[in-house]
Each structure stands twice: as C-alpha cells, then as structure tokens.
Amino acid sequence: xxxxxxxxxxxxxxxxxxxxxxxxxxxxxxxxxxxxxxxxxxxxxxxxxxxxxxxxxxxxxxxxxxxxxxxxxxxxxxxxxxxxxxxxxxxxxxxxxxxxxxxxxxxxxxxxxxxxxxxxxxxxxxxxxxxxxxxxxxxxxxxxxxxxxxxxxxxxxxxxxxxxxxxxxxxxxxxxxxxxxxxxxxxxxxxx
Amino acid sequence: xxxxxxxxxxxxxxxxxxxxxxxxxxxxxxxxxxxxxxxxxxxxxxxxxxxxxxxxxxxxxxxxxxxxxxxxxxxxxxxxxxxxxxxxxxxxxxxxxxxxxxxxxxxxxxxxxxxxxxxxxxxxxxxxxxxxxxxxxxxxxxxxxxxxxxxxxxxxxxxxxxxxxxxxxxxxxxxxxxxxxxxxxxxxxxxx
DNA sequence: CCATTATGATTGAACGTTCATTCAGTCAAT
DNA sequence: ATTGACTGAATGAACGTTCAATCATAATGG
Numbered sequence: 001x002x003x004x005x006x007x008x009x010x011x012x013x014x015x016x017x018x019x020x021x022x023x024x025x026x027x028x029x030x031x032x033x034x035x036x037x038x039x040x041x042x043x044x045x046x047x048x049x050x051x052x053x054x055x056x057x058x059x060x061x062x063x064x065x066x067x068x069x070x071x072x073x074x075x076x077x078x079x080x081x082x083x084x085x086x087x088x089x090x091x092x093x094x095x096x097x098x099x100x101x102x103x104x105x106x107x108x109x110x111x112x113x114x115x116x117x118x119x120x121x122x123x124x125x126x127x128x129x130x131x132x133x134x135x136x137x138x139x140x141x142x143x144x145x146x147x148x149x150x151x152x153x154x155x156x157x158x159x160x161x162x163x164x165x166x167x168x169x170x171x172x173x174x175x176x177x178x179x180x181x182x183x184x185x186x187x188x189x190x191x192x
Numbered sequence: 193x194x195x196x197x198x199x200x201x202x203x204x205x206x207x208x209x210x211x212x213x214x215x216x217x218x219x220x221x222x223x224x225x226x227x228x229x230x231x232x233x234x235x236x237x238x239x240x241x242x243x244x245x246x247x248x249x250x251x252x253x254x255x256x257x258x259x260x261x262x263x264x265x266x267x268x269x270x271x272x273x274x275x276x277x278x279x280x281x282x283x284x285x286x287x288x289x290x291x292x293x294x295x296x297x298x299x300x301x302x303x304x305x306x307x308x309x310x311x312x313x314x315x316x317x318x319x320x321x322x323x324x325x326x327x328x329x330x331x332x333x334x335x336x337x338x339x340x341x342x343x344x345x346x347x348x349x350x351x352x353x354x355x356x357x358x359x360x361x362x363x364x365x366x367x368x369x370x371x372x373x374x375x376x377x378x379x380x381x382x383x384x
Numbered sequence: 385c386c387a388t389t390a391t392g393a394t395t396g397a398a399c400g401t402t403c404a405t406t407c408a409g410t411c412a413a414t
Numbered sequence: 415a416t417t418g419a420c421t422g423a424a425t426g427a428a429c430g431t432t433c434a435a436t437c438a439t440a441a442t443g444g
Contacts, residue, residue: 007419023303024217029404039421041406050404109297109354111215148355152373155351156344162301163340181344184380188373199393221430231395233432242430 008046011036012060015053020102024054024110054112061100062124068093070127079140080186086131087157087182094161101161128154141189149189156185200238203228204252207245212294216246216302246304253292254316260285262319271332272378278323279349279374286353293353320346333381341381348377 014036018027029050033040047053072089073082094101107113125147132146132153141149160178206228210219221242225232239245264281265274286293299305317339324338324345333341352370 026303028402030402033422040404041422042420044405045419105301109301111218145359148359148370151355152348152351155347159344159347163343167337167340178340181380184376187379188376220428222428225396232430233396234394236431237393 007036007038007042009060011038011043011046011053012057016057016061016099016103019054019057019106020099023106024112029053051112054107055117057103058107058113058117061103062122064097064100065090065093066124066127073131075134079135079138080190082131083135083140083186084182087153087185090154090157091161094158095164098165101158101165105158105162125150139191142191144189153185153189156181199228199230199234201252203230203235203238203245204249208249208253208291208295211246211249211298212291215298216304221245243304246299247309249295250299250305250309253295254314256289256292257282257285258316258319265323267326271327271330272382274323275327275332275378276374279345279377282346282349283353286350287356290357293350293357297350297354317342331383334383336381345377345381348373 011032015027015032018031018035029043030040032053033043036043043053047056069086069089072085074085075082077085128150129146132141132144132149135141136143136146160181164178203224207219207224210223210227221232221235224245225235228235235245239248261278261281264277266277267274269277320342321338324333324336324341327333328335328338352373356370
C-alpha cells in the first residue's frame, strides 16, 4: 500500500467484496476496515459516511466498466458489430469480476441509488448514451430514447450473466443458448 | 381486524410498504409494528424472526401474483395469445401494486432470496414453469429450460415496468414503445 | 345464567448486541 | 518542529428480540 489512492481503493474493494458476499447488511464498517487492512476510523478520511462509501463503490465500478468497454469499442466499425462487441465485452467483464456484477445487481434497485445519485454527472451513463446515440445517427437502430435503450440492454446483459452464474453447476443441460439473447435484442432495436 | 389472518396480513402489508419506500434498511420491526397497528412483540407470534418476516412477504406476494395471472390465463387459447396475455396481466398487476413491484425488484437479487428460500416448493415458480412447458409441448416455443425462460421473460417485464415508473414524468417523450418489448421477446423464443 | 378458571394472544418496556461515527493520542514524513 | 494521516477504544443511537404482565375470550362448574 504505497500511497493514498491505493488505500482508498483497498477500502472500496473490501467493501465491494463484502456487499457481493453478504449484501448491504453484511458489510459493517468494522469488517470493511479489517479486510482492507486499515482501522475503522481511517475510512472516514476518505468517505464522509457509509452511504458515501457505498456510492463510492458505485463510482469506482462505473469507472472500471466504462474504461473496459470504451477501450474495446471501435467506432470505425458499423454499429451492428459495435453492438455485439459491446454485449460480449460487458458480459466478459462481469464474468471476470463477479463481485462487481453482484454489487451492481443489488445496487441498481436499492435506495442507495437515489435520484440524487442518479442525477450526478456519470461517465458510464454518458458513454452508453453516446454509444446508442451514434447507432441512431448512423440509422442502424430505431429512434429511441438512448437512456431507456441502455437500461434495457444492460438489464438483459446483467440478467444473462446472473443466469449463467447461478445455473452453471445446478443444471446439467439447459438447451438454451444464452448468447442468442443478444441477437434477440438486436433484432428488436435495429431499424426495420 | 377481525381475526388472526387479518393481523398477519396487516403486518406483512406494513412491512411491504416500508421495504418499497425505504429498502430493507428502512423497515425496523418497531416501524412495521406501528404501521400495522400492533405491538412489536406481536410480530413474533406470526414470524420467527425478521428474516422469516421478509420471506413471509415474498410468499404473500408470490401467492398474489400467481392467482392474478393464473385466473386470467385461458389455456384453450393458442400459446402465442396466452404469452401476450401473461405479459399484459403481469404488467397490469405490477402497475396496480407498485409496492409489490418495488419489493420484488429488491428482493430477487438480495441475500434474503437465499438458495434455501429458492429451493422451497413455490407455487408461483411451479405455475410459471408449467406455463412455459405447455408452450413447448404445443410446439409454439423452442425447447428451452422453462426455469431460465421464465426468469428471462420476468426480468424484462419487471424492467419495463420500472422504466415506465421512473420515466413517467421525467421525460416528456421517449419515442420508444415499451409495449413492443413483449413482441421482441416473443420473436426470440418462438419456434423459428 | 352467572362466577370462576384456563387459555393464549397481545403488549411494550427492558435487554443485549451491533453498528456507524468520533476523537484524543500516536506515528511517519518532511 | 510541523503537518496530517492513522489508530482503535469509546460513545451513543438503533436495532432485533424477549418476557413478565395484561387482557379478551372461551371453557367449566354450580
């Protein structure tokens, strides 16, 4: 732990893992501190209070998602390809970071994700907004509110990853090709 | 409040509203009791502990959904019609019972919905399972694990209702016809 | 038909625990 | 010597849960 950023990050990652494992109930500040290797009081150097910490996880996570997806987007491709890349990369990211997927899944519909939080400028929302807007400008997808469009697409990605996670070992054969879901959604949003 | 069932129900409904309004954090037993018009101790006549109460809400809600949907299903129709009825009725139900929608949205991805809870016999899951199975038996939809199919369909219904709820007043015009989402999903699951 | 007893739901103050938060003192770096 | 991060025991509020006391109702007996 060389510097301040590392310490803040290790607090966030400790909290992230705890929320993923035990939900919002199961991440007392004392535990977050212990797993992060700092004292409880130290957390209050970096965050005003616990709610601020939870929102801090969200910002951290949103930033990670944005850079992962944005780096892998190639806007010289036609939008259809960009869409399927988006889907695949997002899925890949979630599967490589199950704690982030678990946190996001719980956070989005929780009261922590308040109107106030949603109304702050948000890198990830802006990027996704721009992404789908460019699909419309190109005439590849139907004119639609890009905010709603991204919610819809992301909901299905999150849900698909959750199903894969839960059913990986439980059901031997599902006969459903979950990857087809991206095609299903694409068929629904592309221009007729 | 004539009898015991009414009292249990009023406790559940009080808790349901509180979870919807404030999340799982914001529903202390003391408040649940106050809003239900009973003493805190009384709750423990009907539920072992708070977790049992939360699961009790889930069972209550699942029962309501099942009866609403099942009553309105007409299995003499061909499956495509039954599917769109299912979608419309579910949406209708959620919009008439926003607290149930809000609770479900939070409960499903929460640690309260543990493996143990999921593995209990569940009227609603069984009904949905049977519903989609009959669509397959009829040859109307592709062979698919009906459990996964219902998760996927229900996720999109829940999400659509959430979008309608959140964006009703915020955005004047969305240009997206959210009702088309049912057609989109149908196109994806029906036999080619 | 009333008086007495038994039953079991209901109450809400009290209890013990847990938690977020604070802060006086310590430590490390410059 | 100064600064500012860091510590972790202390604090007090909030919470889930308990239980002795109360109450309403039903059952019993004269």
